[in-house]
Amino acid sequence: MRYRAIVEYDGTNYSGFQRQLTKPTVQGEIEKALLEISRLAVSVTGAGRTDSGVHATGQIIAFDLNWRHGSSSLLKALNANLPVDIVIRDISAASEDFHPRFDALSRTYTYYIYNQTVRSPIWRLRSWHVTRPLDVELMNGAAELIIGEHDFATFGQAPQGTNTIRNIKNARWQKEGLQITFRIEANAFLDRMVRSLVGSMKAVGEGSWTVVDFYNAFLAKDRGKAAMTAPAAGLFLTSVSYE
Amino acid sequence: MRYRAIVEYDGTNYSGFQRQLTKPTVQGEIEKALLEISRLAVSVTGAGRTDSGVHATGQIIAFDLNWRHGSSSLLKALNANLPVDIVIRDISAASEDFHPRFDALSRTYTYYIYNQTVRSPIWRLRSWHVTRPLDVELMNGAAELIIGEHDFATFGQAPQGTNTIRNIKNARWQKEGLQITFRIEANAFLDRMVRSLVGSMKAVGEGSWTVVDFYNAFLAKDRGKAAMTAPAAGLFLTSVSYE
Numbered sequence: 001m002r003y004r005a006i007v008e009y010d011g012t013n014y015s016g017f018q019r020q021l022t023k024p025t026v027q028g029e030i031e032k033a034l035l036e037i038s039r040l041a042v043s044v045t046g047a048g049r050t051d052s053g054v055h056a057t058g059q060i061i062a063f064d065l066n067w068r069h070g071s072s073s074l075l076k077a078l079n080a081n082l083p084v085d086i087v088i089r090d091i092s093a094a095s096e097d098f099h100p101r102f103d104a105l106s107r108t109y110t111y112y113i114y115n116q117t118v119r120s121p122i123w124r125l126r127s128w129h130v131t132r133p134l135d136v137e138l139m140n141g142a143a144e145l146i147i148g149e150h151d152f153a154t155f156g157q158a159p160q161g162t163n164t165i166r167n168i169k170n171a172r173w174q175k176e177g178l179q180i181t182f183r184i185e186a187n188a189f190l191d192r193m194v195r196s197l198v199g200s201m202k203a204v205g206e207g208s209w210t211v212v213d214f215y216n217a218f219l220a221k222d223r224g225k226a227a228m229t230a231p232a233a234g235l236f237l238t239s240v241s242y243e
Numbered sequence: 244m245r246y247r248a249i250v251e252y253d254g255t256n257y258s259g260f261q262r263q264l265t266k267p268t269v270q271g272e273i274e275k276a277l278l279e280i281s282r283l284a285v286s287v288t289g290a291g292r293t294d295s296g297v298h299a300t301g302q303i304i305a306f307d308l309n310w311r312h313g314s315s316s317l318l319k320a321l322n323a324n325l326p327v328d329i330v331i332r333d334i335s336a337a338s339e340d341f342h343p344r345f346d347a348l349s350r351t352y353t354y355y356i357y358n359q360t361v362r363s364p365i366w367r368l369r370s371w372h373v374t375r376p377l378d379v380e381l382m383n384g385a386a387e388l389i390i391g392e393h394d395f396a397t398f399g400q401a402p403q404g405t406n407t408i409r410n411i412k413n414a415r416w417q418k419e420g421l422q423i424t425f426r427i428e429a430n431a432f433l434d435r436m437v438r439s440l441v442g443s444m445k446a447v448g449e450g451s452w453t454v455v456d457f458y459n460a461f462l463a464k465d466r467g468k469a470a471m472t473a474p475a476a477g478l479f480l481t482s483v484s485y486e
Contacts, residue, residue, distance in 0.1 A: 010364040121253040121328045
């Protein structure tokens with residue numbers, strides 16, 4: 001039987017989602033918990049391969065398992081065997097051919113910037129500390145330019161043999177107290193794409209780039225033209241949508 | 244010259260604010276940073292002695308120091324010598340007799356409950372995970388009873404030779420997404436008082452106590468009548484007010 005689950009994790013202590021031989025990963029920990037409760041090697045697939053240090057509140061995974069006790073007892077058994085920084089929020093039976101990555105219609109990420117001269121101990125593992133005051137209106141000027149179907153070669157790399165065209169459905173910056181939050185939804189993302197977009201829009205917000213500089217970098221379709229990539233700690237995979 | 248400063252800290256890795264001989268504390272770390280930049284032993288006083296694991300975004304401290312380079316350079320020098328989980332948010336010259344504890348008119352604390360069946364990796368060090376659904380209206384029924392000047396012997400201990408009467412100016416629960424937040428302002432608090440109030444109001448919110456049970460425990464002025472004390476991780480000292 002195939003199961004589909006929503007996963008939340010604090011990515012601080014993991015080398016990303018995807019299983020690695022020698023380093024702790026989120027996939028690795030979930031597979032360990034599945035082995036623990038079933039005594040069988042179970043392979044997990046995820047909707048997004050989040051990088052080292054990136055968090056998630058709505059990662060979607062799938063796996064096949066024979067389990068006779070209902071999905072609510074499966075949820076409890078898994079959570080009892082997962083470390084404190086990973087949890088299964090919800091679990092349900094899925095169709096036999098459900099694939100969290102290929103079936104996804106869109107992914108939504110949220111990025112947090114803590115915009116203050118002084119760093120924040122409370123937010124240090126959940127945000128990017130930017131000291132120069134950011135102009136959110138200018139950043140939204142840049143965000144509007146990327147909405148729709150475009151070539152994002154400037155902002156990330158595609159897997160070999162595939163293209164760098166992606167379709168952005170929403171992209172918007174918002175000021176919430178000392179935090180400046182970026183929410184972006186797309187059909188799919190290139191490797192490092194959200195963090196690269198955030199880094200270049202931050203350059204616009206602090207005035208080191210104009211919106212036109214951003215647009216020219218975007219049009220250049222050249223990875224070398226992007227500004228710095230924003231750090232992992234501010235990034236959250238918040239949801240994945242399916243039909 | 245006496246300085247007054249606002250301090251933010253993640254209390255997770257500290258044995259509270261107050262200096263201890265063998266354990267890491269917030270006061271101890273600030274005094275170490277002051278020693279580092281001045282080469283002199285400087286004693287720090289704080290407005291509130293937060294417990295082990297309790298956080299702060301608005302702790303107020305004072306200390307005496309000879310510093311010739313202005314308070315903004317003092318802020319930078321101190322922050323450069325403080326660990327990542329402690330920061331001075333602001334610093335200014337104070338009158339020679341300023342005392343952060345004795346001069347305080349009121350303190351405000353905020354407590355976060357994460358109210359969901361499943362625990363949260365993201366919020367685990369910043370909230371109390373309560374699985375049973377809480378009724379915020381009932382909890383506010385209890386909160387209203389404590390406003391004003393009352394004897395809080397049920398909810399905390401006073402330093403020897405002093406009384407347990409405190410004056411609550413505001414106390415209110417609010418639902419914010421999956422978080423239920425308690426904000427309380429008082430002239431001063433007894434030892435463990437906020438966490439003890441939160442624990443007893445949570446009993447009301449989940450239905451194991453009625454509001455009348457809460458009121459009777461309150462009127463009993465008996466420490467043994469309080470429900471469980473809420474854990475430290477959910478508590479933040481958010482501000483201290485002065486004339």
